[in-house]
Amino acid sequence: MIYSIEVKDLSVFAGSTHLMGPVSFKVKPGGTLVIMGETGAGKSLIAQAILGTLPGVLRAEGEITVNGRRVDQLYQIDRAALWGREIATLPQEPWRALDPLMRSFKQVKEAHRYVADRQAIEADLATTEAFEALGLSGAEQRLPGALSGGMAQRVAFAAATAANAPILLADEPTKGLDSARHAKVVGLLAQVPQAGGTLLAITHEASVARHLGGTLIVMRDGTLVEQGATDAVLKTPSDPFTRDLLNADPQNWPKTQSHTTAETVLTVRDLAVERGKKCLFEGFNLDVHAGEKIALTGPSGIGKTTLLDAIAGLLKPASGTVTRGQSLPRHGVQKLYQDPPAAFPSRVPLVHTLRDVARRHKTDWSRVMQFLEQLGIHPSLLERLPDEVSGGELQRISIARALTVGPKVLLADEPTSRLDPITQRETLLMLDRIAEDEKIAIILVTHDQSIAQKWADREISLV
Amino acid sequence: MTDQSNMMALPHLQHKPSKLRLARVLGFALLLWLAIVAVGGPDLIGQDPAKQSLLSTLERPSLAHPLGTDHLGRDMVARLLSGAQLSLSLAFLSVITAGLPGTIIGITAAWFGGWIDRILGAFADAVLALPGLLLVLMLAAMSPGSWWALYAGISLTLWVEYFRYTRQRARIVLAEPSVEASRLLGLGPWLLVRRHLIPEIGPGLLTIAAFGAATAVTSVAALGFVSVGIRPPTAEWGVMMTELLPYWREAPFLILQPVGCLVITVLALHLSVGGMRRP
Numbered sequence: 001m002i003y004s005i006e007v008k009d010l011s012v013f014a015g016s017t018h019l020m021g022p023v024s025f026k027v028k029p030g031g032t033l034v035i036m037g038e039t040g041a042g043k044s045l046i047a048q049a050i051l052g053t054l055p056g057v058l059r060a061e062g063e064i065t066v067n068g069r070r071v072d073q074l075y076q077i078d079r080a081a082l083w084g085r086e087i088a089t090l091p092q093e094p095w096r097a098l099d100p101l102m103r104s105f106k107q108v109k110e111a112h113r114y115v116a117d118r119q120a121i122e123a124d125l126a127t128t129e130a131f132e133a134l135g136l137s138g139a140e141q142r143l144p145g146a147l148s149g150g151m152a153q154r155v156a157f158a159a160a161t162a163a164n165a166p167i168l169l170a171d172e173p174t175k176g177l178d179s180a181r182h183a184k185v186v187g188l189l190a191q192v193p194q195a196g197g198t199l200l201a202i203t204h205e206a207s208v209a210r211h212l213g214g215t216l217i218v219m220r221d222g223t224l225v226e227q228g229a230t231d232a233v234l235k236t237p238s239d240p241f242t243r244d245l246l247n248a249d250p251q252n253w254p255k256t257q258s259h260t261t262a263e264t265v266l267t268v269r270d271l272a273v274e275r276g277k278k279c280l281f282e283g284f285n286l287d288v289h290a291g292e293k294i295a296l297t298g299p300s301g302i303g304k305t306t307l308l309d310a311i312a313g314l315l316k317p318a319s320g321t322v323t324r325g326q327s328l329p330r331h332g333v334q335k336l337y338q339d340p341p342a343a344f345p346s347r348v349p350l351v352h353t354l355r356d357v358a359r360r361h362k363t364d365w366s367r368v369m370q371f372l373e374q375l376g377i378h379p380s381l382l383e384r385l386p387d388e389v390s391g392g393e394l395q396r397i398s399i400a401r402a403l404t405v406g407p408k409v410l411l412a413d414e415p416t417s418r419l420d421p422i423t424q425r426e427t428l429l430m431l432d433r434i435a436e437d438e439k440i441a442i443i444l445v446t447h448d449q450s451i452a453q454k455w456a457d458r459e460i461s462l463v
Numbered sequence: 464m465t466d467q468s469n470m471m472a473l474p475h476l477q478h479k480p481s482k483l484r485l486a487r488v489l490g491f492a493l494l495l496w497l498a499i500v501a502v503g504g505p506d507l508i509g510q511d512p513a514k515q516s517l518l519s520t521l522e523r524p525s526l527a528h529p530l531g532t533d534h535l536g537r538d539m540v541a542r543l544l545s546g547a548q549l550s551l552s553l554a555f556l557s558v559i560t561a562g563l564p565g566t567i568i569g570i571t572a573a574w575f576g577g578w579i580d581r582i583l584g585a586f587a588d589a590v591l592a593l594p595g596l597l598l599v600l601m602l603a604a605m606s607p608g609s610w611w612a613l614y615a616g617i618s619l620t621l622w623v624e625y626f627r628y629t630r631q632r633a634r635i636v637l638a639e640p641s642v643e644a645s646r647l648l649g650l651g652p653w654l655l656v657r658r659h660l661i662p663e664i665g666p667g668l669l670t671i672a673a674f675g676a677a678t679a680v681t682s683v684a685a686l687g688f689v690s691v692g693i694r695p696p697t698a699e700w701g702v703m704m705t706e707l708l709p710y711w712r713e714a715p716f717l718i719l720q721p722v723g724c725l726v727i728t729v730l731a732l733h734l735s736v737g738g739m740r741r742p
Binding site for chain 2 (some may be wrong): 312
């Protein structure tokens with residue numbers, strides 16, 4: 001029996017530090033392997049080791065066989081020859097994997113022409129077919145910047161699978177997609193094994209794993225904690241960590257308490273906003289009370305982020321008013337970002353950033369330390385650069401940074417969409433506690449219906 | 464099959480940093496040496512670069528004259544040192560006078576955008592449309608042999624590079640969410656520049672500065688060589704090359720000396736910033 005992927009005792013090291021492993025697994029043609037685990041558990045390292053794209057400072061040990069051929073000893077150039085032909089990969093955040101200056105049809109055609117070695121006319125036909133099959137008709141001449149997240153995902157999928165590589169690696173393919181697009185991408189991936197291909201998917205969502213089936217590997221801190229048939233593991237997890245991971249799914253959360261008070265901190269009346277001359281919505285009304293938790297939902301591109309910007313005063317509304325309450329200080333509205341590393345100056349140690357803010361608002365440094373302690377951040381982490389701490393830690397540091405200002409309203413733009421379920425639950429529970437302790441109103445933008453129902457006092461849907 | 468063969472290390476990637484570091488250390492050592500030499504000048508050896516001795520012309524290196532004497536019997540070491548003083552001080556000053564305004568105007572354009580950006584950009588384009596050498600030649604023609612004309616000409620052509628680089632990078636950095644976050648947190652313009660702009664564009668500016676200094680040194684020598692820059696008898700590397708060219712058959716070691724100095728200076732400047740990229 002020739003397996004599509006056979007991995008024996010794979011470990012990854014940085015110098016002499018052990019990062020991940022040992023992991024062993026086999027996937028048959030037509031099979032599916034799902035890897036689950038926390039952020040930073042080493043899930044992506046497995047995919048990178050199989051592809052041969054580990055960063056230069058990392059080193060892998062163990063045997064990797066792809067379609068019956070040992071690949072771990074091949075030269076880099078020979079491994080690269082497998083890319084797209086034997087192993088295709090669907091990257092995280094596909095809009096970054098596409099050439100921003102090339103129209104989508106041409107990007108896919110290029111893969112058909114040069115990776116699959118087809119004639120120009122055949123490549124044209126194959127690309128047209130792929131666009132029709134993926135429901136991308138009409139998007140042929142668009143640049144990646146003009147594609148929605150879901151469309152970019154499908155264009156990247158079309159380009160990655162152009163040469164009919166039998167193996168597809170998908171690293172967190174559903175990250176940051178709204179529920180409708182989420183389901184479409186998962187459906188797309190589920191078709192791969194049905195067509196006889198092999199799928200290796202990395203995800204931290206139990207629902208994705210359930211849909212894809214096959215076998216499941218659960219990773220924690222670089223070690224394998226559980227391995228088995230996906231259905232069985234999801235139904236009766238044997239390891240406490242797996243149970244924790246499944247419980248952290250927002251569907252299983254308890255409903256949080258409401259801490260709403262009578263004081264109105266912000267009033268929005270007849271607000272209309274436009275971005276680039278295009279009116280996104282109008283006649284929006286909202287009263288925000290101190291300590292209130294509001295969830296803002298709606299499909300991608302409806303203007304949720306734009307609405308937050310208008311409330312924060314970063315964007316001038318086309319019409320209507322945002323009135324701040326009497327008690328609201330000048331910097332009383334703060335924002336949490338979807339991508340925590342992008343919200344910090346990238347080359348400045350975190351301690352400087354926090355001290356700058358504390359000094360500006362005359363907040364005592366001991367109070368900042370108190371916030372950090374409440375949020376479970378060790379002070380030694382502050383000596384690091386933003387990209388040297390995990391996404392969950394950085395998001396908590398950004399919460400502490402916002403609290404330093406003493407805000408009354410916190411606008412959270414999908415602050416947990418890039419975090420794993422356990423960290424997501426912890427972070428949102430912290431926000432809930434902050435709303436209660438500091439009487440801060442929180443407006444949370446989310447794609448997840450369960451979060452909106454379980455966490456928020458009320459939900460506002462933009463349609 | 465041994466354990467060794469199972470490793471998938473990429474050795475070329477691991478060795479690269481140390482090689483680059485060695486080159487930079489070498490570049491900095493050379494620069495430091497050149498700086499000491501330029502600050503000391505001919506006083507370091509106590510010889511007058513202009514003192515002629517027609518009885519001992521085109522001499523080979525000796526104890527009295529370690530690098531020999533030129534066609535008028537002047538000491539070569541003293542003349543090279545004097546040339547270093549001139550070239551390096553001019554390079555240093557022109558980098559500062561071109562770099563500071565260029566950077567500040569660039570940040571201004573990126574910060575305010577709109578018509579301020581357009582006016583400043585158009586102005587820079589207009590300067591760029593004029594060949595740099597032409598401007599220097601024009602100024603040199605207005606006041607022949609003047610050090611100040613050279614300095615002004617070189618600075619006026621070099622600042623555009625800083626402007627364009629800073630404006631382009633600053634526009635990208637200022638559009639990042641992290642800047643929006645800092646503004647929302649109430650941080651003022653100085654902190655935005657210090658925490659966001661300087662760390663992002665500083666290394667690139669240093670690279671431009673080193674290359675600009677190298678360009679300035681070569682320009683001075685080139686203008687001296689075609690007799691429009693510094694005039695004899697001032698010791699300047701380009702002037703020395705012109706003067707010593709007729710004697711290359713009798714004393715080839717003499718003409719090679721200013722050429723060597725020029726090569727070492729440019730090399731040191733380029734090496735010191737080579738490989739200065741994101742860590």
